[in-house]
Structure formats: structure tokens, C-alpha cells
Amino acid sequence: MGRLILAFSLAAMGTPAFAASGQSATAQGQAQAVIVTPIIAVALGDLDFGALTSSRTASGSVTVNPDGSGAVYAGGAAAACAGGGGCGGIAPARFRVSGEAGRSYTVSAPLAISATGTLIDGGGRAPDLAIDALRVHLDSHAGGVTSIGQLDARGEDRIAIGGRLNVPAGTVPAHYRATLTIMVTYS
Amino acid sequence: MLRVCPSVALHKFRLIAGGLFCAGLAGLPAPGMAASPTVTLTADQALRFGSFFTDTTGSRTVTSTGSVSSTSIVPVTGSQPGPAQFTLTYDRGNNANVAYALLISVLVPGTASQVSGGVTGTISRFDTDLPGVGTLLPGQTAQVTLIGCRRRMCSRTFRVGGTLQVARTSGGAQLAIPLPVVVTVLAEL
Missing domain, CATH: 1.20.5 (Single alpha-helices involved in coiled-coils or other helix-helix interfaces)
Structure with a gap:
């Protein structure tokens, strides 16, 4: 029994501490980052309402569909090319979006813009025309109209934007031009 | 025996x-x-800068406490940023039940960088949450005293943050930059 007590005492006392110096260890850590290709949109074609006539007494409009199906005239507006050709330029605005393959993105476009006119006779300024009902169509959502798209395996998508040009009665002959600005961001 | x-x-x-x-x-x-003292260091988690894009150059800092700040970059959805985590384990080699402290040095041997396509990532500054150590510059050792050890095995987990500088000429990249950390036990106090 005496030996038992002696052994227990030794265990409780432990051993003298060793000086520890020069003991090194290396860990291979890692730093990670994903740098995404910036997303950009490049204009490929303008939103073109073509040539049209307006009524002296009735307001009208022409609507260009974003899916490229042509123009729809209403009220006092009519195609100036009827029977004479020259309407081939009617088209929605088109943009190419490029960025990181497979990433989704959001396109922001105005709902309405204003077109400034330059009189054909004399070159003076004509009253502005309103363009509204701007609609966005994305190739990545074929058949649907949405503001959220997804870049394909090549990191690309296409955007088309249509709208409605409102033509008041008695609109004077002029060339009209507007700026349509869109913004694409990763979502 | x-x-x-x-x-x-x-x-x-x-x-x-x-x-x-x-x-x-x-x-x-x-x-x-008693056995000779040993020290081991394990890398528990990578230093994560997350997902972002930059036009040409930008930087992002993830601190050891997890706060994030950026310059000239746009964060996007994806991996979340966070500090690296390492665990130091010291085996004093005996079971003495007495309090002791460890004087250690911590070293990040060099600037961590990687070139991937048109993207270059460089980490030239680190920070840790080790007591008394703020900035940790590559190639410079920092000395730390770890207190509160009593048992044979004494472990400390610490985190490392850093600032990633990105220069981009084209495309994107997934960077995986080696981040070696060397810990040396200078003395058991």
C-alpha cells in the first residue's frame, strides 16, 4: 500500500517543464476569390419606328413590338410606306449583353422617353414626341418579357426593346430622335 | 520503460x-x-474574398474579424467573404498541471499572388486576431504571447484577414492563392 501512495504522488507532481524553443509548424492555407468578367451591353441596332403619316385631326400611335414582329398603327398614324415600300427599317432596339457565362443579370430600361424633332422644312425644332410602353425582351427568356436574364454558355444574351410612339394630331413633318439608355447589372 | x-x-x-x-x-x-514538445498548425478555413468584378483594378479587404471593405470593385452574388482560420496546437510533452504561456512567432513568408489569364491577384498585407498583433506584413515575424495554457495540449485558434489587390486586363478568374503560415514556439514561459 505504501508503494501505491508513493506512485500517486509522483503522478500529481508531474515533470519539470522543458524549455521549448525552435519548434516550428507550417500550415498551407489558401486565399480564394472569384473575379467575374464585367457585364456590358453593346447597342446593335436602334429602335426604329420607320416613316409614318399623321392625321391633321386625330391623334395616333405606332407600336414596335420587341419580338421583331413589326409595327402596329393606331388612330391617325399610318405607315408612310404603304404600297410604296421603304418600311424595312422598322425594328426594335437591340443590344448584346456579355459577361460571365451562366450568371443572371437584371436589365433596367426607362418606361418612357421623349423624342426631339428636327423640322424637315427649314431645320427648326419640332415639338417633342412621347415614346412610352417600352418593353424589354430577352433572348434568354424567349417568348417572355422580363427584366431578368441569364447569360448563356458563351456569356452572352440579347436584348430587344420595343415601344409606342405617340403622334398627336397635326404633327408636323420632322425627323425625330431619342436616346434610349439601358443598364445591365449582375443579379 | x-x-x-x-x-x-x-x-x-x-x-x-x-x-x-x-x-x-x-x-x-x-x-x-517527458517527450519533446511539439507544435502543429492546421489550416481550418481559407481566406475568402468572395465574388466580385472590377473594370481594371480594385481591392478588397477582409479583416480577421470578418468585416469587408472594397475599392473599385462591384460585389456579386456567390461565395461569401471571410477570414482564414488556423489552429495552433502545442504539446508540451508532459502532463504537468501548471499554468504556462507560450511565446510564439507568426510568419507569412512572402507576398501571396497569382496570375490567372488576364487577372492578377496579390495579397500584400495581412492582419490577425492574435493578441497584440495588428498588421502582419509578408516576410516579417510577429511575436505573440499566448497565456492560459495549463494542460499538456494547448490549442489556440486564430484568424487571418488580408487585402487583395486585383488587376484585370481581360476576362475573369477563380483565384486560389497559396497562403502558408509558419508558427514557431520561441519559449514556454
Whole structure:
């Protein structure tokens, strides 16, 4: 029994501490980052309402569909090319979006813009025309109209934007031009 | 190792008690014959800067506490940023039940960088949450005293943040930059 007590005492006392110096260890850590290709949109074609006539007494409009199906005239507006050709330029605005393959993105476009006119006779300024009902169509959502798209395996998508040009009665002959600005961001 | 167990000439219950005690001693170093101290360091988690894009150049800082700040970059959805985590384990080599402290040095050997396609990522500055250590520059050691050790095994987990500078000429990249960390135990105090 005496030996038992002696052994227990030794265990409780432990051993003298060793000086520890020069003991090194290396860990291979890692730093990670994903740098995404910036997303950009490049204009490929303008939103073109073509040539049209307006009524002296009735307001009208022409609507260009974003899916490229042509123009729809209403009220006092009519195609100036009827029977004479020259309407081939009617088209929605088109943009190419490029960025990181497979990433989704959001396109922001105005709902309405204003077109400034330059009189054909004399070159003076004509009253502005309103363009509204701007609609966005994305190739990545074929058949649907949405503001959220997804870049394909090549990191690309296409955007088309249509709208409605409102033509008041008695609109004077002029060339009209507007700026349509869109913004694409990763979502 | 030579051990002398209690004599079998004892009563039966004493024989059992002595046998158990002898087994208990076998797991401990012999008095005066402690093993050499050892230190290990494990990388538990990577330093994560997350997902973002930049036009040409930008930087992002993830601190050891997890706060994030950026310059000329646009974060996007994806992996979340966070500091690296390492665990230092010191085995003093004996079971002495006395408090001790460790004087250690921490070193990130060099600038961590990687070129991937048109993207270059460089980490030239680190920080840790080790007590008393703020900025950790590559190639410079920082000394830290870790207190509160008592048992044979003493572990400390610490985090490392950093600032990633990105220069981009084209495309994107997934960077995986080696981040070696060297810890040296200078003294047991």
C-alpha cells in the first residue's frame, strides 16, 4: 500500500517543464476569390419606328413590338410606306449583353422617353414626341418579357426593346430622335 | 520503460486496485522522461474574398474579424467573404498541471499572388486576431504571447484577414492563392 501512495504522488507532481524553443509548424492555407468578367451591353441596332403619316385631326400611335414582329398603327398614324415600300427599317432596339457565362443579370430600361424633332422644312425644332410602353425582351427568356436574364454558355444574351410612339394630331413633318439608355447589372 | 506493479501477495481486492493503478500510470510519461514538445498548425478555413468584378483594378479587404471593405470593385452574388482560420496546437510533452504561456512567432513568408489569364491577384498585407498583433506584413515575424495554457495540449485558434489587390486586363478568374503560415514556439514561459 505504501508503494501505491508513493506512485500517486509522483503522478500529481508531474515533470519539470522543458524549455521549448525552435519548434516550428507550417500550415498551407489558401486565399480564394472569384473575379467575374464585367457585364456590358453593346447597342446593335436602334429602335426604329420607320416613316409614318399623321392625321391633321386625330391623334395616333405606332407600336414596335420587341419580338421583331413589326409595327402596329393606331388612330391617325399610318405607315408612310404603304404600297410604296421603304418600311424595312422598322425594328426594335437591340443590344448584346456579355459577361460571365451562366450568371443572371437584371436589365433596367426607362418606361418612357421623349423624342426631339428636327423640322424637315427649314431645320427648326419640332415639338417633342412621347415614346412610352417600352418593353424589354430577352433572348434568354424567349417568348417572355422580363427584366431578368441569364447569360448563356458563351456569356452572352440579347436584348430587344420595343415601344409606342405617340403622334398627336397635326404633327408636323420632322425627323425625330431619342436616346434610349439601358443598364445591365449582375443579379 | 520499467514499471513495478504491486505485489500479488496482497489480498485479492488490493491486487485489483493495484492493477488498475498500474494501467493508469502506463498512459503517462515516466517521471523525468517527458517527450519533446511539439507544435502543429492546421489550416481550418481559407481566406475568402468572395465574388466580385472590377473594370481594371480594385481591392478588397477582409479583416480577421470578418468585416469587408472594397475599392473599385462591384460585389456579386456567390461565395461569401471571410477570414482564414488556423489552429495552433502545442504539446508540451508532459502532463504537468501548471499554468504556462507560450511565446510564439507568426510568419507569412512572402507576398501571396497569382496570375490567372488576364487577372492578377496579390495579397500584400495581412492582419490577425492574435493578441497584440495588428498588421502582419509578408516576410516579417510577429511575436505573440499566448497565456492560459495549463494542460499538456494547448490549442489556440486564430484568424487571418488580408487585402487583395486585383488587376484585370481581360476576362475573369477563380483565384486560389497559396497562403502558408509558419508558427514557431520561441519559449514556454
